[in-house]
Amino acid sequence: MTTEAILKKTPLYEQHVALKARMVPFGGWEMPVQYEGILAEYQHTRRAVTVFDISHMGEFLIEGDCVNSGLDRIFTMSLVDMPIRTAKYGMMLNEHGGTIDDCLVFRILENKWFIVVNGATASKDAHHIQRHINETAQFHDATFEIGKIDIQGPLSRDIMKKLIPDIVNLDYFAFDYFDLLGKNVLVSRTGYTGELGYEIFYPWQDTAILWDELLKFENVKPAGLGARDILRLEAGYSLYGHELSEDITPLEAGLSRFVDFNKEFIGKKALLKQKQEGLNQKLVGLMSESRKSPREGQIIYSQTQKEIGRVSSGTFSPYLNKGIGVGFVVTQEWTLGQKIYFGSPENQVPAQVTGRAFYKQGSIKS
């Protein structure tokens, strides 16, 4: 009972209870894992449109020149070349190249930045950023001032344009400020599902009003973290704590395209060394030959029964009608298409090594 007492509640907690959601602890927050059912919510996101409560994410506002303040050095991607009103994905690393967090950086103005980080790591991230920026920058933690609703699915634009007619002009990974139910708020065309979608950053105390209004539209249903996990795994997105951690570098996680070696950043030296020496392990996709699904922590075996890795995330893929997952595998021990096994010594399930994205047919860029 004591653990429940310290769980944080989002501004939509009452809404979830009223919708009879099953609530679970997630990264220190009490979050909805499902409403009517994980597969139904998954299907509705792929075919129509759903809303997710993502208010547990951390949000920081930073004002300052990104180079002079030291801000740019904190991230693996370059902030310098970002056009205003665009977002960029990347990582913050420790000196050993391990990942402190993955995040989205938004450039609001030439010298004004909005950073969205994982809920479970938000206070660690805030501390890290504040430690590495100098007095020329102002840091503000807005986590408890901003609620966040993701609206995702092929019909999400049709719903959003009823509330914000200008939303139709927003490109993938762009954002802007729009009037939405009387509030001027940041809306970005980003997401975590592989479908067309938007992330809405709304004043904390008014987020429930927006949630209720969105659910009044025909075709809009709520979706929980259970559906979100299947959607992100099919789309090939990493989840911090599974595919990324302080002991995993972006190179091992297969995220080198989000690392810009033409700039300086914390952890660069370690990554260059790792690049030169070669990786010991790398994240790969696993596709089961059956509906039996890989599960986090299971062992990955070569065809010769040699232990070659561990599953970091796994699920049943409704899109492929098969079990899918991702796992870290010893670099020399695999090639794409190779037959492998996952499971335990007693129960090894046949599968194939694949890329990490299983679902590429989505409406994401439509």
Place this chain on the structure above:
Amino acid sequence: MSDIEDQLLYTKDHEWVNIDGDTATIGISDYAQEQLGDITYIELPSESDDVEQFEQLASIESVKAASDIFSPMSGKIIETNSELESNPGIINKSCYEKGWIARIEISDPDEKNNLMTAEEYREFLISSG
């Protein structure tokens, strides 16, 4: 409250059994399917295998978890519901009828004394919260 069928017997692991002469049909209860959520995979036993009471009969996976199904009674497996292999979600929709898992030829009818009646199972669910 989960649906409980009056004519069946139940285990603490939430399997049900329907005894008809020397044949028993086995499945999982409504409570079990609710707890599991959407079922995505089932590994059925081999027909003509022997199974002991409360030993593993099948394994099942849902979008949330993997777990084992135990046999409510001892016997020889005479039939399995092979339709579940391609469509295990039938268990979510009809756990007491179309979602049956296996039929066995009972080896010891007295074993039913180790099982709960519907009334006892209802109380068990309430007391286990």
